[in-house]
Amino acid sequence: MAVLPIRKFGDEILRQPAEAVTQFDSALQKLIDDMVDTMYAAPGVGLAANQVGVARRVAVIDLSVGKRRGELHVLVNPEIVETSGEITEEEGCLSVPDLVETVRRPESVTARYLDRSGEERRIFGQGLMARALSHEIDHLNGRLFVDRLRGLKRDRILKKIQKLAKAGMW
Numbered sequence: 001m002a003v004l005p006i007r008k009f010g011d012e013i014l015r016q017p018a019e020a021v022t023q024f025d026s027a028l029q030k031l032i033d034d035m036v037d038t039m040y041a042a043p044g045v046g047l048a049a050n051q052v053g054v055a056r057r058v059a060v061i062d063l064s065v066g067k068r069r070g071e072l073h074v075l076v077n078p079e080i081v082e083t084s085g086e087i088t089e090e091e092g093c094l095s096v097p098d099l100v101e102t103v104r105r106p107e108s109v110t111a112r113y114l115d116r117s118g119e120e121r122r123i124f125g126q127g128l129m130a131r132a133l134s135h136e137i138d139h140l141n142g143r144l145f146v147d148r149l150r151g152l153k154r155d156r157i158l159k160k161i162q163k164l165a166k167a168g169m170w
């Protein structure tokens, strides 16, 4: 198991729609284990494979950041099947470090996915779990939370990133 470097905003791989997983082999198991290690080390509550440079449809979510058993979700080829409501809350991303903004997301999300052994499963999330599901599935489609911002909020965060990049701090 290993902690992998996390790609930042501006890296092209974050913009590529990731490819579906078809083989549940040892390479996939290693990728998942490395992603979990990387998420906990960051620390973060979610991570998508393209954030560690692998354009495959794999995401991990653990709202407890490893503190509680049974809260780790490994989602292979996840798809949103239903959403309801809308809620605007503060949100960040390991690929946009130290910058947060309020983002509108569904209040509840139902997704279907395959677990790490290829079994079909469903998950229903509300609040922070709905936000995490929406955020990570966005990643797999090449979308970042800044893309969901409009107007002043969007300009503000993009300017901060530009400023950090100019100073060689990105």
Ligand code: NI
Residues within 6 Å of the ligand: 092, 093, 094, 095, 135, 139
């Ligand atoms: Ni993210």
